[in-house]
């Protein structure tokens with residue numbers, strides 16, 4: 001019993017030191033000297049280990065007389081996760097502006113931008129770009145005219161796609177022709193967005 005407690009505390013402390021956001025919502029970190037409790041991933045400077053107590057959740061920490069941190073808003077983990085999930089679903093289905101996402105989730109645009117970036121590691125715009133470019137890349141591998149593919153993938157204009165195209169490592173037409181004459185190696189790597197395709201043509205490494 002005593003041993004199990006020590007082990008979980010040690011695991012929690014390691015998560016706090018790494019600001020591991022996978023632990024957000026699983027416990028909160030109370031700091032006795034400041035009277036504040038935080039989510040494990042809080043970006044604030046780490047407290048001294050001896051001043052830290054772990055609580056199962058915000059209400060247990062409040063019962064012990066602590067107040068929620070104004071920076072990481074530890075009681076907002078569940079609503080934030082739901083908001084990010086809703087935005088990801090929306091962006092996976094097609095383009096949406098930050099204002100549209102904010103309206104969808106009931107957050108202000110600037111606050112939602114921060115919440116999304118904290119959860120996903122990239123801004124909503126960067127996530128949308130990655131999704132769009134992945135959709136276009138997939139479509140280019142199949143049939144269809146390059147310009148149709150570009151519009152279908154959610155680009156307003158072909159020039160927007162060409163601005164993203166350096167990530168493909170070649171021009172969209174070359175990609176459409178199966179990359180004739182261009183040597184590309186692929187690897188799937190883990191990223192904040194889930195598995196991501198990385199292509200390495202002769203020009204260097206580019207992310208899709």
Ligand SMILES: [Zn+2]
Nearest residue numbers: 038042069072
């Ligand atoms: Zn905090």
